[in-house]
Amino acid sequence: xxFIAIFAIALSSSSVATRGxxxxxxxxxxxxxxxxxxxxxxxxxxxxxxxxxLFGYTRLHLIGEARKTLKSGQEDWLxxxxxxxxRVDARGQKxxxxxxxLKLLQENKVLLETDAQLSKASPLVIRGPQIGDGxxxxxxxxx
Amino acid sequence: xxxxxxxxxxxxxxxxxxxxLDEFEASLPDKAAAQAEKQSAKQLGSLLRExxxxxxxxxxxxxxxxxxxxxxEDRRSTARPVSTGxxxxxxxxxxGATALAIFVICAVVVIHNKPSPDQSEYLTQILNYRVDxxxxxxxxxxxxxxxxxxxxxxxxxxxxSLPPEYAAK
Numbered sequence: 170x171x172f173i174a175i176f177a178i179a180l181s182s183s184s185v186a187t188r189g190x191x192x193x194x195x196x197x198x199x200x201x202x203x204x205x206x207x208x209x210x211x212x213x214x215x216x217x218x219x220x221x222x223l224f225g226y227t228r229l230h231l232i233g234e235a236r237k238t239l240k241s242g243q244e245d246w247l248x249x250x251x252x253x254x255x256r257v258d259a260r261g262q263k264x265x266x267x268x269x270x271l272k273l274l275q276e277n278k279v280l281l282e283t284d285a286q287l288s289k290a291s292p293l294v295i296r297g298p299q300i301g302d303g304x305x306x307x308x309x310x311x312x
Numbered sequence: 313x314x315x316x317x318x319x320x321x322x323x324x325x326x327x328x329x330x331x332x333l334d335e336f337e338a339s340l341p342d343k344a345a346a347q348a349e350k351q352s353a354k355q356l357g358s359l360l361r362e363x364x365x366x367x368x369x370x371x372x373x374x375x376x377x378x379x380x381x382x383x384x385e386d387r388r389s390t391a392r393p394v395s396t397g398x399x400x401x402x403x404x405x406x407x408g409a410t411a412l413a414i415f416v417i418c419a420v421v422v423i424h425n426k427p428s429p430d431q432s433e434y435l436t437q438i439l440n441y442r443v444d445x446x447x448x449x450x451x452x453x454x455x456x457x458x459x460x461x462x463x464x465x466x467x468x469x470x471x472x473s474l475p476p477e478y479a480a481k
Binding site: 199201216218219223230232233250251252253264265266268275278279280281282283284285286287288290291292293294295296297298299300301302303305 | 434435436437438439440441442443444447448453458461462463464465466467468469471472473474475476477478479480481
């Protein structure tokens with residue numbers, strides 16, 4: 170009886186510990202070399218070097234963001250700016266990653282639609298349209 | 313052949329009989345003094361027996377105690393191989409069950425805390441992508457992974473360029 174009780178407690182506590190909800194952060198970024206210098210947004214700090222290397226821009230300016238804690242894995246949310254919106258529709262988990270449907274909207278037009286399997290330790294970066302002398306960049310990561 | 317001392321002791325103890333008794337008594341130089349000495353020796357013997365009796369009783373008592381103690385030691389020594397000391401069968405069973413339970417708990421905790429390879433090692437995957445050809449007729453999409461940084465990139469070219477005001481929040 171003691172053995173069964175301890176085993177049950179261990180199983181329940183471990184399942185609680187591993188069931189922790191995770192947050193997905195999604196950001197709409199303008200990468201450019203113009204404008205006054207400003208600190209890189211905290212969320213982008215781990216990716217700063219990669220983004221600079223990828224796009225060749227030194228300034229990362231966050232114009233829209235959304236953060237969603239996934240509980241059922243079926244949530245949806247929206248990150249918006251004045252002219253753009255990123256609609257994210259979570260469609261459960263597969264192989265430990267979140268399956269997401271992403272739509273990048275410019276006002277009412279769908280510029281891009283993609284389905285991605287977002288892993289915990291692997292951010293997703295999407296290159297969007299050129300805006301002025303900068304570049305629209307979409308970033309999604311599990312926090 | 314008995315010596316005089318042996319015959320004397322036997323005479324004192326009334327062990328001499330018949331001809332041997334007659335010959336010994338005849339050999340005594342002073343029979344009256346010998347008889348007095350015999351009586352004195354007998355009285356001394358009686359006295360000693362009376363006085364030694366309690367001592368003998370004590371000896372029996374100690375002897376009895378010793379025998380009992382030896383018996384107890386024997387019983388203890390014969391019972392010892394059967395006893396297992398602190399590790400009784402019941403305690404052994406409980407100890408085994410407890411050790412097994414601790415092992416299972418540790419195993420479960422370790423297994424559940426081990427990072428899942430599909431979460432920590434796999435890169436984000438692009439399952440599919442599409443652009444509306446009516447909106448972006450010249451768009452091309454490339455997907456690649458920067459494995460060193462664990463970053464997956466979806467690179468879209470050919471989207472319509474927009475004026476700077478579209479960078480507004």
